[in-house]
Amino acid sequence: MRHDIVRSDGRIVVRPFVTEDAQSFFAAVRESVESLSYWFPWCYPGYSQTDAESWIRYCLQSWESNAEYPMGIFDAATGNCLGGTGINHLSRAYNFGNLGYWVRESRRANGIASAAARFATDIAFTELKLTRLEIFVLPHNVSSQHVAEKLGATREGIARNRLLFQGRPSDAIAYSLIPSDLFANEGR
Known part of the structure; x- marks a missing residue:
């Protein structure tokens, strides 16, 4: 794994997870389990420390095999996990992936998701050399739409099912980013 892939603005740090992050990641998920479990099937009321440790092992293996690139969002001052971001659902044939993000309950609405997503986008385009990122957002997930729009992502339309x-197929708003978008929107 590349341990040199780190982005920080002095407030947050985005980097690949390491084994020692399991406890802090677990705390972030447990704090947010009620809201996260609504959006993400991996999060459920009984989410355990063992689940967090398994996730961290999966992250390490994913980076090692270049299958996907999950990253943690950390408080620059305390090192506490604030959430996650990353690039998954890669298409090697067409050189693109999907961008995702979430922030723990107590730190939402502070611009953390937008900053972390911008760092993940930078990593995707500069380190991973992808040429397109996609963000799919449920129509009623207004917060996630705001993050995509703040990044300067282009809303391409509704992707049906x-x-x-x-557990049910749902439409999603499709957004995209290409490398020139990141640099055009640096001041946002």
Whole structure:
């Protein structure tokens, strides 16, 4: 794994997870389990320390095999996990991936998701050399739409039955980013 892939603005740090992050990641998920479990099937009321440790092992293996690139969002001052971001659902044939992000309950609405997503986008385009990122957002997930728009992502339309939400097919708003978008929107 590349341990040199780190982005920070002095407030947050975005980097690949390491084994020692399991406890802090677990605390972030447990704090947010009620809201996260609504959006993400991996999060459920009984989410355990063992689940967090398994996730961290999966992250390490994913980076090692270049299958996907999960990253943690950390408080620059305390080192506490604030959430996650990353690039997944890669298409090697077309050189693109999907951008995702979430922030723990107590730190939402502070611009952390936008900053972390911008760092993940930078990593995707400069380190991973991808040429396109996609963001798919459920129509009622207004917060995630705001993050995509703040990044300067282009809203491309509605992708029918694009996501499974709570076990059922759901439409999603499709956004995209290409490398020139990141640099055009640096001041946002």
